[in-house]
Amino acid sequence: MMEVLGALRDVNISRVLYEHDFPDWFVIHAGTHYKFNWDGILITLRNGRFFFPDDSYFSGPTSNITGQYLDKSDAKRLGEHLIRKLAALASTLPSGNAVANSLQLDGYGVNKAKLELLALEGAVSAQEEEDVLTTLVKSVWSSDPGMVLKHITDAHSLFVERKYHPSLNESRNLVQCLIDGISADTHHSGAHTVLLPGGIANRIQYLKNVGFLTQDEEAAFKSAWGALSAGSHPGVPEREEARIGLVLALEFGQLLLLKCVNWKANGYRKFSSP
Secondary structure, three states: OHHHHHHHHOOOHHHHHHHOOOOHHHHHHHHHOOOOOHHHHHHHHHHOHHHOOOOOOOOOOOOOOOOOOOOHHHHHHHHHHHHHHHHHHHOOOOOOHHHHHHHHHOOEEEEOOOOEEEEOOOOOOHHHHHHHHHHHHHHHOOOOHHHHHHHHHHHHHHHHOOOHHHHHHHHHHHHHHHHHHHHHHHHHOOOOOOOOOOOHHHHHHHHHHOOOOOHHHHHHHHHHHHHHHOOOOOOOOHHHHHHHHHHHHHHHHHHHHHHHHHHHHOOOOOOOOO
């Protein structure tokens, strides 16, 4: 949403809104009541209060700026519709590439002609997966959560900024950080006599040798690591390569952390049934 705010602030917004057929009552109220303070506008659109000025939110469904019947549920639905339309509009503005990238991570494309957000068929919302992984890191990761969280944040922000190769590097660093941490914790636990090797491929194999990864998981992680480490993938645009790399890192990161919780609970020796 920060990208949306930035794009909307960079233009003569009242003219742009009129040109794209936003309702007169919306443009007037956003300008006169909010002075186009988009933080306040977006918050009150989401909770429905935007349409009920002067504390008339509880005065009844006809006391609103639209001139139509509007109860609280209707107001929230209309507010969400306008937020989505504003996000679509922001993606078309001069600084809108960052908005489009951010929306794609949320699993949305944009119909620029109709100013509509379109759910990408079969797309994984990278933002949702990022939120899950961030929660897991904060709750279970003991080695260096700050470093893991930084790799997550940097991979996302670099993608939004169209710095695709650096974003892919951060996705790779995220997976490496988790594998290194789990390997080191397992070694320091003293539960195994297998020596801790250096190098990411060797550590993936180490985790298989001590029982943390199955043989299939070892192969999958080595393949994922290879994909994240490749200089390029002929035929795949850099943008898609970076997006897929980020999703891949987020999903494999979740798998590692979920296994890690159970692994630690069983003395770094085995897994118990969930």
